[in-house]
Amino acid sequence: xxxxxxxxxxxxxxxxxxxxxxxxxxxxxxxxxxxxxxxxxxxxxxxxxxxxxxxxxxxxxxxxxxxxxxxxxxxxxxxxxxxxxxxxxxxxxxxxxxxxxxxxxxxxxxxxxxxxxxxxxxxxxxxxxxxxxxxxxxxxxxxxxxxxxxxxxxxxxxxxxxxxxxxxxxx
Numbered sequence: 001x002x003x004x005x006x007x008x009x010x011x012x013x014x015x016x017x018x019x020x021x022x023x024x025x026x027x028x029x030x031x032x033x034x035x036x037x038x039x040x041x042x043x044x045x046x047x048x049x050x051x052x053x054x055x056x057x058x059x060x061x062x063x064x065x066x067x068x069x070x071x072x073x074x075x076x077x078x079x080x081x082x083x084x085x086x087x088x089x090x091x092x093x094x095x096x097x098x099x100x101x102x103x104x105x106x107x108x109x110x111x112x113x114x115x116x117x118x119x120x121x122x123x124x125x126x127x128x129x130x131x132x133x134x135x136x137x138x139x140x141x142x143x144x145x146x147x148x149x150x151x152x153x154x155x156x157x158x159x160x161x162x163x164x165x166x167x168x169x170x171x
Contacts, residue, residue, distance in 0.1 A: 030043060047167050081114065085110070089107060127145040128145070
């Protein structure tokens with residue numbers, strides 16, 4: 001993907017975050033008790049990604065602790081209190097710029113919360129995901145985060161701290 005396409009995609013994702021939508025307080029918590037973080041739609045972008053296997057675009061956002069750690073290169077490990085969010089859309093061809101891709105249908109919002117004292121599952125992280133515009137918890141099982149752990153095992157090394165995201169470098 002060309003840098004201009006990536007920049008265009010990131011700007012489009014940012015504009016979608018500012019649109020009026022469902023409020024976090026109106027969303028049911030995940031079965032493990034994690035609530036959709038209030039104000040997450042205003043969090044800064046840490047990175048973007050494009051999954052070619054399922055044609056999705058992702059804006060990776062973070063709370064103040066996460067953003068500070070990302071900007072300072074202090075992510076191995078991420079500090080306690082970090083919350084990383086991933087907002088996912090199906091991709092589509094940009095109508096007026098066919099060489100670019102844009103977000104189309106919102107798929108889900110997922111979050112990782114770093115708190116080793118609370119999440120004693122061997123990772124120090126709690127996971128939750130809400131599906132679609134309705135923001136329904138993706139599972140009704142309290143132990144559903146085991147699926148997240150299984151997927152994140154490939155990035156469990158201390159240098160990755162169970163996190164796939166590489167913060168985007170800034171000048």
